[in-house]
Amino acid sequence: MLSIEGLCAYYGDLEVLNNVSLTLKQGQIVSIIGANGAGKSSFLKCISGLISKKTGRVIFEGNSITNFSANSIVKKGISHVLEGRQLFNHLDVIDNLNLGAYLFFKRGNSGLISQRRDEVFDLFPILKERSRQIAGTLSGGEQQMLAIGRAIMSTPKLLLLDEPSLGLAPLIVSNIFSIIENLNQKGTTILLVEQNANLALGISDFSYVFESGRIKLQGTGQELLGNEDVKKAYLGH
Ligand SMILES: Nc1ncnc2c1ncn2[C@@H]1O[C@H](COP(=O)(O)OP(=O)(O)OP(=O)(O)O)[C@@H](O)[C@H]1O
Ligand SMILES: [Mg+2]
Incomplete structure (x- = not known):
């Protein structure tokens, strides 16, 4: 459904994403985890048209939307819930x-x-x-x-979610996560950015770990939950 090929993105002369490639199949929940400043929010903004200085390709349902405006990307069926709700x-x-x-x-x-x-x-x-x-x-x-x-x-056919658990009590977070799963079961494909790696990996079909604007690791939620580097850096054990 969504395929990102060799994406690089810039704020002025500063490169924020370097050669990121990722695919997402219809019906999946795919998540991105990574440290503060790794480029996760910037990546979602590239997909939804909020960052225009970029190279590489964003392909949605077989067509390039790389240089489409944010408006026309919403019309194509992609919605973005920004970090901090806005x-x-x-x-x-x-x-x-x-x-x-x-x-x-x-x-x-x-x-x-x-x-x-x-x-x-x-x-x-x-x-x-x-x-x-x-x-x-x-x-x-x-x-x-x-x-x-x-x-x-x-x-939307595809929902981009940027840190839905930010600043929320555990009970509310689990409520929101079950709603995300419910939405997914009803047919919405989900690309989820989360600091709460445990929860995100737990509900994902596939996940990517971002580090300094690049993909450092990728695998199924279960594979990453068992990965020693991921455990040390993101799961706190
Ligand atoms: N509008 C901007 N202008 C210049 N630099 C920016 C801008 N927005 C983000 N950056 C920089 O780009 C880098 C990646 O930021 P981004 O917000 O994508 O990271 P993130 O992985 O979402 O981090 P967090 O987990 O803290 O939300 C950071 O170094 C940040 O300072
Ligand atoms: Mg962010």
């Missing part, structure tokens, strides 16, 4: 969700959008209870749910 903090839950579908809004299809919103509410009942609450006043866990909910308003 909600419209002064707007309420419903308006944040609606904005997730704005590329698809046409006069006359608001029924479709409210139907989609109801599907998001089925997945995250707490968002329904809080539908008129201002996003900036939600708890951290609720904000993460809203960020994911907003991203899936466009019914």
